[in-house]
Amino acid sequence: MNFQKLCVLGLGYIGLPTASTFAAVSGLKVLGVDINPSVVETLQKGQIHIHEPGLHRLVTQAIQSGNMTASTQVEEADAFLIAVPTPFKLHELGDYNGQKFKLADMTAVASATEAIVPHLRKGNLVILESTSPPRTTVDLVRPILERSGLKAGIDFFLCYSAERVLPGQILRELIENARVIGGVTPESARAGHELYATFVKGKIIETDATTAEMVKVMENTTRDVNIALANEFSRLAERFGVDVWEAIGLANLHPRINILSPGPGVGGHCISVDPWFFVEAAPELTPLIYSARQVNDSQPHFVVQRVEQAFQSSEGTHSAEQGGTSVLHGKKIAALGLAYKPDVDDLRESPAAEIVRLLQADGAQVKAWEPFKPTARLDGIRMATDLNDAIQNADMILLLVKHSEFAGLDPQVIASGTKARLALDTVNAWNVDEWQRAGFQLLRLGVHTAPVPRAA
Ligand code: SAJ
Numbered sequence: 225m226n227f228q229k230l231c232v233l234g235l236g237y238i239g240l241p242t243a244s245t246f247a248a249v250s251g252l253k254v255l256g257v258d259i260n261p262s263v264v265e266t267l268q269k270g271q272i273h274i275h276e277p278g279l280h281r282l283v284t285q286a287i288q289s290g291n292m293t294a295s296t297q298v299e300e301a302d303a304f305l306i307a308v309p310t311p312f313k314l315h316e317l318g319d320y321n322g323q324k325f326k327l328a329d330m331t332a333v334a335s336a337t338e339a340i341v342p343h344l345r346k347g348n349l350v351i352l353e354s355t356s357p358p359r360t361t362v363d364l365v366r367p368i369l370e371r372s373g374l375k376a377g378i379d380f381f382l383c384y385s386a387e388r389v390l391p392g393q394i395l396r397e398l399i400e401n402a403r404v405i406g407g408v409t410p411e412s413a414r415a416g417h418e419l420y421a422t423f424v425k426g427k428i429i430e431t432d433a434t435t436a437e438m439v440k441v442m443e444n445t446t447r448d449v450n451i452a453l454a455n456e457f458s459r460l461a462e463r464f465g466v467d468v469w470e471a472i473g474l475a476n477l478h479p480r481i482n483i484l485s486p487g488p489g490v491g492g493h494c495i496s497v498d499p500w501f502f503v504e505a506a507p508e509l510t511p512l513i514y515s516a517r518q519v520n521d522s523q524p525h526f527v528v529q530r531v532e533q534a535f536q537s538s539e540g541t542h543s544a545e546q547g548g549t550s551v552l553h554g555k556k557i558a559a560l561g562l563a564y565k566p567d568v569d570d571l572r573e574s575p576a577a578e579i580v581r582l583l584q585a586d587g588a589q590v591k592a593w594e595p596f597k598p599t600a601r602l603d604g605i606r607m608a609t610d611l612n613d614a615i616q617n618a619d620m621i622l623l624l625v626k627h628s629e630f631a632g633l634d635p636q637v638i639a640s641g642t643k644a645r646l647a648l649d650t651v652n653a654w655n656v657d658e659w660q661r662a663g664f665q666l667l668r669l670g671v672h673t674a675p676v677p678r679a680a
Contacts, residue, residue, distance in 0.1 A: 225302075225347075225349070225415050225418050225419070226302070227252060227302045227303050227349075227418070227419055227422070228252065228253060228302055229252065229253045229254075229255070229300075229301040229302050229303075230243075230246050230252045230253070230254045230255070230301055230302065230303045230304075230305060230419075231254075231255045231257060231298055231299060231301035231303070231304045231305070231340075231343075232246070232254060232255070232256050232257065232304075232305045232307060233257045233258075233298065233304065233305065233306050233307065233308060233336040233339065233340070234257075234258065234306065234307040234308035234309070234332070234336060234354070235256045235257070235258040235263050235264075235267070235294065235307075236258075236274070236307065236308075236309065237274055237276070237391060237394070237493070237570070238307045238353060238354075238387045238389070238394075239256065239258075239305075239307035239308070239353075240256065240267075240272065240274065240279065240283065241276065241279055241282070241389070241394045241395060241398055242305065242307060242353070242387065242398065243256040243286070243292060243305075244256075244279070244282045244283045244285075244286040244292060245282065245395070245398055245399070245423050246422070246423065247286035247287075247289065247291035247292035248282055248285045248286040248289065248291065248292075249399070249422075249423040250422035250423045251291065251422075252291065252422065253291055253292075254286070254291060254292045254293075255292075255293055255294075255295060255298075255299055255301065256292060256293070256294045256295070257294070257295055257296065257297065257298050257339075258294070258296065259296060259335075260296075261296055263294075264294045264295060264296055267283065267287070267294040268294055270284060270287065274569070274570075275568065275569035275570075275596060275597075276391065276392070276394050276395070276568075277392065277393075277395070278395045279394070279395065282395060298339045298340060298342075298343055299343060300343045300345065301343070301348070302347075302348060302349065303348065303349040303350070303351065303419055304340045304343075304344075304348065304349070304350045304351070305350075305351045305353060306333060306336045306337065306340075306350070306351065306352045306353060306354060306365075307353045307354060307387070308332035308333055308336045308354055309332050309354065309493065310328055310329070310330060310332065310333060310354045310355055310356055310497070311328075311329050311493070311497065312326040312327060312328055312329055312497055312500060313326070313327045313328070313329045314329075318503075318504055318507070320507035320508065323507065323514060325500055325503045325504060325507060325514065325517075326497075326500040326503075326504070327500070327504055328356075328357050328500065328501055328504060330356070330357075330360065330364060332354075333352065333354055333356060333360065333364065333365065334364060334368060337350075337364070337365050337368040337369060338368055340369065341368065341369060341371055341372045342372075344369060344372045344374060344380060345374075345380075346374060346379050346380065347379075347380065348380045348381070349380065349381040349382075349383070349412075349415045349416065349419060350365070350369060350380060350381070350382050350383070351382075351383045351384070351385055351416055351419070352365055352383070352384045352385075353384075353385060353386060353387055355386055355440050355441065355444070355494060355497075355498050355501075356384070356437055356501070357437070357441070357501040357502075357504065357505055358434050358437040358438045358441065358501070358505065359434055359437070360384075360437060361382065361383070361384040361406070361408065361433040361434070361437065362408060362433055362434060365382065366382060366408060369382065376408050376409075376412075377407075377408045377409035377411065377412055381407065381409075381411060381412040381415035381416070382407065382408045382412050382433070383405055383406060383407045383408070383412050383413060383415070383416035383433065383436075384405075384406040384433040384434075384436045384437050385403060385404065385405045385406065385416055385420065385436060386404070386436065386437070386439070386440035388401050388402075388403075388440070388443065389401065391492070391565070391568045391570060392565075392566075392567055392568050398423075398424075399423055399424060399425050399426070400425055400426050401424075401426045402426040402427040402428070402429065403420050403424050403426060403427070403428045403429070404429050404431060404435075404436045404439050404440075405417050405420065405428060405429065405430050405431070405436065406430075406431045406432050406433035406434065406435055406436025406437065407430065407431075407432065407433060408432070408433050410430070412433075413430035413431065413432070414430065416430075417430055440498070441498050441499070441501050441502060444494050444495050444498040444499065445498060445499040445502060445513055445516075447484070447495050448490060448495045448496070448498075448499045448513075448516050448517065448520060449499075449512065449513065449516040450483070450484045451484050451485075451486075451487075451490050451495070451516075451520060452490075452515070452516035452517075452519040452520050453483070453484075453516075454468075454472065454483055454484045454485055454486040454487075455486045455487070455489075455519055455520060455523050455526075456519055457471070457472065457483065457486065457670075458486035458669060458670030459526065459670075461670050461671070461672065462670060462671065462672050463672075464672070465672040466671075466672065467668075467670070467671045467672075468486060468670030468671065469652045469668070469670060469671070472485070472486075485651075485652070486523075486669065486670050487523070487575075487650060487651050487669070488523060488524060488527050488575045488576060488579055488624050488625075488650045488651070488669070489520055489521070489523035489524045489527070489575025489578065489579075490520040490521075490523070490575065491564030491565065491572070491573040491574040491575045491576070492564040492565060492570065492572060492573055492574075493570070493572050493573060496517075496520065496521075496573045497573070499513050499516065499517055500517065503517070523575060524575045524578040524579045524582055525582065527575075527579050527624075527650055527669065528552075528579060528582045528583055528586070530648060530650075530667070530669060531552065531557070531583060531588075531620065531622060531648060532550070532551050532552060532586075534620065534646060534648050534667050535551045535552065535555060535619075535620070535646075536551055538646050538665065539551070549587070550586040550587050552583060552586040552587050552588040553586070553587030553588070554587060554588075554589065555587075555588045555589065555619050555620065556588075556589045556590075556591070556617055556618045556619045556620075557583055557588050557589070557590045557591075557618060557619065557620050557621075557622050558590075558591055558593065558608070558614040558615040558618035558620070558621045558622065558642070558644065559576065559579070559580050559583075559590050559591070559592040559593070559614070559622050559624055560592075560593055560611075560614065560621065560622065560623045560624060560625070560627075560630050561576050561593075561594060561623065561624040561625025561626075561627055561630060562574055562576045562577050562580070562592050562594040562597070562600065562602065562605070562624070562625070563576065563594060563596055563597070563625050563627070564576070565625065566625055566626040566627050566628065566651075567596070567627055567628055568596065569594075569596035569597045571594070571597060571600060571602065575624075576592075576624035576625055577592075577602055577605060579622075579624060580592050580605050580624075581604060581605065584604065584605075589606075590605070590606065591606050591607070591608040591613065591614045591618070592605055592606065592607055592608060592614065593607070593608040593610065593611050593613070593614035594607070594625075595611075595627060595629055596627070598610070611641075612641050615638060615641055615642035615644060616641060616642060616643075617642075617643060618642055618643070618644040619643075619644055619646065620644055620646045620647065620648060621638070621642065621644050621646070621647040621648075621664075622647070622648050622650070623647070623648065623649045623650060623651060623653060623654065624650055624651070625651065626651040626652075626653045630653060631653040631654075633654075635654070635658050635659045635661070635662035635664060636661075636662045638662070638664075639662040639663050639664065644664075645663055645664055645665060646664065646665050646667075647659060647664050647665070647666045647667070648666075648667045648668070648669070649666060649667070649668045649669065650668075650669040651669070652668060652669075652670070654666060654668075656668070
């Protein structure tokens, strides 16, 4: 097929890097479309609205070459690529025998597809990239596009092809990762293959649309279940008086074992969302996936419990409540990091932000410092102006994200800028001996330091 013009709907973390790669690397004419006018204006001014290494340079190159433009309106093109979010519904839960589960909100996919209908022509290719519940391409996207009077697989090509890139390494992975292209017909998969082959260096594999959708959700579900296992191991290690980080390192010496890292919880827009697509589709078949989601979603509560225990043991008290008041009441805590994972500026579904909210709900006075988004405004969260502002008057330093700049902090320098002598590291970034030498009592998640109460 001869692709000259591509229209990318959704200019977020996936759509913008993909659109600019097609423009700058493949040399296609690309129209990037976003319903948010401020995203379009930002791009038109030569700026970008997200942080991703190398992205600003690539977008500038794409725009300056004349190959990429941005608009709020869809136009005719040879191919359309949908990369809009598939979050879960905020105010509605599913229910299976009393077990509540989250439901996918497919509104953005449906309306982006509707926006293509008036511009769809014979011979066009439409690709859905948004991570979606299996059967979305055939059951949701196809019927909407066929309102045009054209038939999918006969008059136009229709595919599903998920991105698999890791935030922080998007531009490299976009080109190097293997791509699975699922068509509603083999010819559709072939057409999708030809489009991505204009820049993808990894293997490109053709299959059917529903298999490609399932592959994507399986990948992220596997990661979620494995992180839940690591989080459970960290709880067990505390019970047994073991350092989970050491234990995982040792277990991973086994050639067929690769345990992931425990942490404050699972955030972001993918791993904490996608497994619900399986649970929603078949709750009776997914008890393991459901439990993993429960474990990971409860990890912020577990961290808050550890903060309470840290204060109790430093004060020599034995109960999380003193005369009905939480031990956290009035405690000043410097929370380092609000992003959902290291070295990104994305705060969506961030367990760190949830921990801050939970601590505040128990009466703690938290000041949060997020170097990747210092001006972030999150409901009810007090942001520090810089690291010093966060730690200055704190009673405890709570490390929530393993940003490189936090991992590299010198405890001697920190000690001179704060009155806190208590620190809790939830991500295994700091060295206990070094922090002790600087005068801190450093506690770590997954390491036995205080008696862990047994469940009632
Ligand atoms: N996390 C842990 N322990 C770990 C690894 C991660 O607690 O050992 C946490 C992170 O801190 C974060 C969350 O899990 O809160 C998710 O982070 P991540 O790095 O595992 O994944 P994402 O959401 O940034 O990107 C994932 C990737 N999927 C897989 O690795 C299977 C990426 O390749 C996908 O393209 C992306 O989801 C997506 O868009 O679906």
